[in-house]
Amino acid sequence: MKTILITGASSGIGKATAQFFHQKGWGVAATMRTPEKEQDLKPDDRLLLLKLDVQDKETITDAVQETINHFGQIDVVLNNAGYGAAGPLEAGTEEQIRRQFEVNLFGVIDVTRAVLPHFREKKSGRFINVTSIGGLITLPLFSLYHATKWGLEGFTEALQYELNPLGIELKIVEPGGVNTDFAGRSLDMFDTSQVPEYVPTVQRMLQNFSEDSGRSFGYSSSEDIAEVIFQAATDESGQLRFIAGEDAKQFWQARQNMPYEDFRAMIKEQMLG
Numbered sequence: 001m002k003t004i005l006i007t008g009a010s011s012g013i014g015k016a017t018a019q020f021f022h023q024k025g026w027g028v029a030a031t032m033r034t035p036e037k038e039q040d041l042k043p044d045d046r047l048l049l050l051k052l053d054v055q056d057k058e059t060i061t062d063a064v065q066e067t068i069n070h071f072g073q074i075d076v077v078l079n080n081a082g083y084g085a086a087g088p089l090e091a092g093t094e095e096q097i098r099r100q101f102e103v104n105l106f107g108v109i110d111v112t113r114a115v116l117p118h119f120r121e122k123k124s125g126r127f128i129n130v131t132s133i134g135g136l137i138t139l140p141l142f143s144l145y146h147a148t149k150w151g152l153e154g155f156t157e158a159l160q161y162e163l164n165p166l167g168i169e170l171k172i173v174e175p176g177g178v179n180t181d182f183a184g185r186s187l188d189m190f191d192t193s194q195v196p197e198y199v200p201t202v203q204r205m206l207q208n209f210s211e212d213s214g215r216s217f218g219y220s221s222s223e224d225i226a227e228v229i230f231q232a233a234t235d236e237s238g239q240l241r242f243i244a245g246e247d248a249k250q251f252w253q254a255r256q257n258m259p260y261e262d263f264r265a266m267i268k269e270q271m272l273g
Ligand SMILES: NC(=O)c1ccc[n+]([C@@H]2O[C@H](COP(=O)([O-])OP(=O)(O)OC[C@H]3O[C@@H](n4cnc5c(N)ncnc54)[C@H](OP(=O)(O)O)[C@@H]3O)[C@@H](O)[C@H]2O)c1
Pocket: 007, 008, 009, 010, 011, 012, 013, 014, 032, 033, 034, 052, 053, 054, 055, 080, 081, 082, 083, 084, 103, 130, 131, 132, 133, 174, 175, 176, 177, 178, 179, 180, 181, 182, 183, 186
């Protein structure tokens, strides 16, 4: 039986992916910060609910070990846990800035390092890292989020050169907008009250993240993204990047087809115009 360990399986893409792989007959270690609160995922022989906070190394090593003890091995790790810090750089606190990197980037690095000895020993395994179309392009007011996702893109692309010879593969899944808790409870909005100069920019951007604009941009569902993750998990072609969602594909096509300065002008016009 193939086995996947998923971080951030309490909601959104992580939860949908846990359900999708379970339906496909895989063994699933659905890990999350508070498994005791989980209502939808029901543990069984093929579904483990485990505590894993990517900011807490002990929970990472414990969850990895428990998964190996239960299933005998891990085949795929989905580094999915992540959230968006949003707002003008000046408005973010030191803690907010550091946490964005701790979760989105160092969290992935720590999970990867915890699983690598196991993959190296069995000479196989696959990491799938969820970045974002925001790992390839940028939007206003997400400088820190983009820094983590662009960082994760570079980390993953570089790492495959050293891990492929050991039989270990890496994949990147880059979703566009997805209807999850990302733009709700998971969004860490900075307080702009001390820097009112940025308020007009913030207000224009907020409109773009309202439910209506989400629909008109053609957001994906978590289930759509889970299907792309399954494709990445079972891909035998060596493809590294999987852009997920029509909006993301359109963004990327525009970025490739337009002169760079025109693309930047288009983003400015669409987001802040
Ligand atoms: N939704 C989008 O539009 C979109 C687009 C592109 C990329 N993405 C990426 O997709 C991934 C999943 O996001 P989502 O859209 O599914 O949003 P979501 O529903 O808010 O899920 C985020 C998940 O990350 C978990 N998480 C946050 N901090 C964590 C930590 N320290 N340790 C472990 N888990 C932690 C959350 O757990 P709790 O329940 O405990 O908070 C939750 O399970 C993220 O990496 C995000 O950047 C999302």
